[in-house]
Amino acid sequence: MDTENQGPYISSLFPEKRHPYYIVAPRYIRTSAGHKVLHLLCHALNRQGERAYLVTYPYSPPMSASNPELMTPLLTKTIMDYDFNSGCTPIVVYPETVSGNPFRAPFVVRYILNFPGLLGGDSVYKEDEFCVTYSEYLVKSVANARLSLFLPVSDPRIFTPYPSVRRLGSCFYAGKYRYVHGGDLFEITCSSVEITRDLPNSQSPEQIAELFRRSEVFYTYENTALVIEALLCGCPVVFLPNKYLEFIIGIEEHGWDGIAWGTYEEEILRAKNTVQRARQNYYKIITDFRSQLVRFIDETQHVAGNCPYAAPINIRHLSSDNYFIYLGYKMEIVKSETENKHLYEMLIYFGIKSIKTIFKLFW
Numbered sequence: 012m013d014t015e016n017q018g019p020y021i022s023s024l025f026p027e028k029r030h031p032y033y034i035v036a037p038r039y040i041r042t043s044a045g046h047k048v049l050h051l052l053c054h055a056l057n058r059q060g061e062r063a064y065l066v067t068y069p070y071s072p073p074m075s076a077s078n079p080e081l082m083t084p085l086l087t088k089t090i091m092d093y094d095f096n097s098g099c100t101p102i103v104v105y106p107e108t109v110s111g112n113p114f115r116a117p118f119v120v121r122y123i124l125n126f127p128g129l130l131g132g133d134s135v136y137k138e139d140e141f142c143v144t145y146s147e148y149l150v151k152s153v154a155n156a157r158l159s160l161f162l163p164v165s166d167p168r169i170f171t172p173y174p175s176v177r178r179l180g181s182c183f184y185a186g187k188y189r190y191v192h193g194g195d196l197f198e199i200t201c202s203s204v205e206i207t208r209d210l211p212n213s214q215s216p217e218q219i220a221e222l223f224r225r226s227e228v229f230y231t232y233e234n235t236a237l238v239i240e241a242l243l244c245g246c247p248v249v250f251l252p253n254k255y256l257e258f259i260i261g262i263e264e265h266g267w268d269g270i271a272w273g274t275y276e277e278e279i280l281r282a283k284n285t286v287q288r289a290r291q292n293y294y295k296i297i298t299d300f301r302s303q304l305v306r307f308i309d310e311t312q313h314v315a316g317n318c319p320y321a322a323p324i325n326i327r328h329l330s331s332d333n334y335f336i337y338l339g340y341k342m343e344i345v346k347s348e349t350e351n352k353h354l355y356e357m358l359i360y361f362g363i364k365s366i367k368t369i370f371k372l373f374w
Contacts, residue, residue: 030315031094032056032063033086033103033116033324038071039078041216042186042208044236045124047164048145049106050083052122055162055304057082064090068109070328088329100320102311108132114326118318120311122160125234125260126152130187141314143307147263157310160303161264163296165239170220172245172290178227182206188232192255199251199274200230206237220244228279234260242269242289247282249274264299265292 034056036049056063064086067076077083094101103116107123108131121136124145128134136142136155144150144159183200186208204222207213214222219237223229223244230249231238233256238248242265249271250259259270269286271278 028097028099029061030100030102030312031090032061032311033066033101033114034063034083035066035068035103035105035109035114037069038067038076039081039083040208041078042206042213042235042237044164044234045106045108045130047236048124048162049104049122050078050081051162051164052104052160053083054081055300056308057084059304059308061308066114066326068113086326086329091323091326091329095320095323098320100315100318101324102315103324106132114324115322116324117320117322118311118315123149123153123156125149126258129255141311146261148258148260158303158306160300160307161261161296162300163239163293164236165243165293167243167290167293169216170223170240170243172243173224176225178225178246180204180226181228181230182222182226183230183232184235184237185232186235188253188255194232194253194255197251203230228283232256238270239265239293242286243293245286245290247271247279247286249279249282264296265289268292 032053034049034053036053037043037046039050040046050065053063053065063083065077065083066086073085076085091101093099100117102118102120103112103114104120104122105112107121107125107127110132112119118141119137119139120141120143122143122145126149127136136153138155140155142153142156144153144156146161147159150156150159180203181200182204183196184206185194185196185200188194189196204226206219206222219240223241223246226241226246228249229237229241229246230251232251232253241248247269250256250273252273259272262270266289267281267285269282269289271282
């Protein structure tokens with residue numbers, strides 16, 4: 012056998028030593044663009060051949076943390092210990108909503124998905140942080156931005172237009188604007204169908220797609236992944252400027268086709284006349300993302316290679332020192348991975364018994 016020509020096969024069989032990615036993200040929520048971007052980044056890195064793991068922050072039990080359709084394995088203490096003992100410096104990716112470096116990571120990548128400080132987190136980042144913005148527009152808000160990584164979050168196979176349909180009525184979204192900031196709805200959306208999330212009567216992705224296919228216009232009070240989904244279904248989008256919405260994130264990437272800023276009649280007419288081009292624009296975004304991801308990997312791997320891993324990072328729910336959180340975490344994993352009901356019940360019994368023993372010792 013010609014061993015000299017076995018290089019590609021050997022590299023596919025035996026993994027190359029690479030620096031892992033720990034993606035810090037809230038639990039997966041389909042209607043949250045920010046949440047989806049972080050989960051899809053983990054998925055894309057794994058598909059690219061890297062080692063990427065999800066760390067839910069705030070902590071979420073494994074059964075509700077991720078989307079089972081994505082390659083987003085949860086980070087474990089075993090993996091953390093292996094990386095530290097192997098000298099593989101983890102590339103910890105925090106979104107802009109997380110303040111500082113709570114896990115004491117040796118190398119921090121700050122993925123800035125929205126304007127710094129708008130939804131929490133710091134408004135200025137340390138010079139040693141590797142800052143990546145979601146869009147070119149956000150680069151203006153971050154002094155030490157290294158590159159932008161515009162990750163498409165909507166599946167064009169689900170969100171498709173009807174070849175021919177008579178559009179009637181409208182729909183709107185005001186998630187954070189209404190339920191977090193307490194903003195009042197504008198009169199123009201009073202008779203529109205509201206799209207919501209995390210409510211008992213919230214629409215499914217298929218129902219939202221059907222709504223977009225038949226609506227004449229989609230109004231939004233904020234930046235949201237629903238904008239792209241509406242455009243993919245051929246539904247023009249009207250942004251409603253307010254004190255919490257002053258700019259459109261991603262406008263440099265997907266352009267103004269199908270999008271109106273404000274309710275001026277000529278703006279909405281322009282959006283209706285150009286919405287058919289938005290789908291093709293989106294396919295270009297998908298193509299561009301591939302090269303952006305390769306650059307992101309090359310640059311972060313280079314920096315991590317020159318960053319010593321002197322002390323292990325500290326993730327609270329993965330630390331055996333935090334007994335109660337650690338016990339709950341382990342029982343959730345067992346519950347999600349075993350079909351043996353009696354085994355799970357036995358673990359709960361001994362868990363509760365050990366907690367009672369601790370209380371007797373100290374009280």
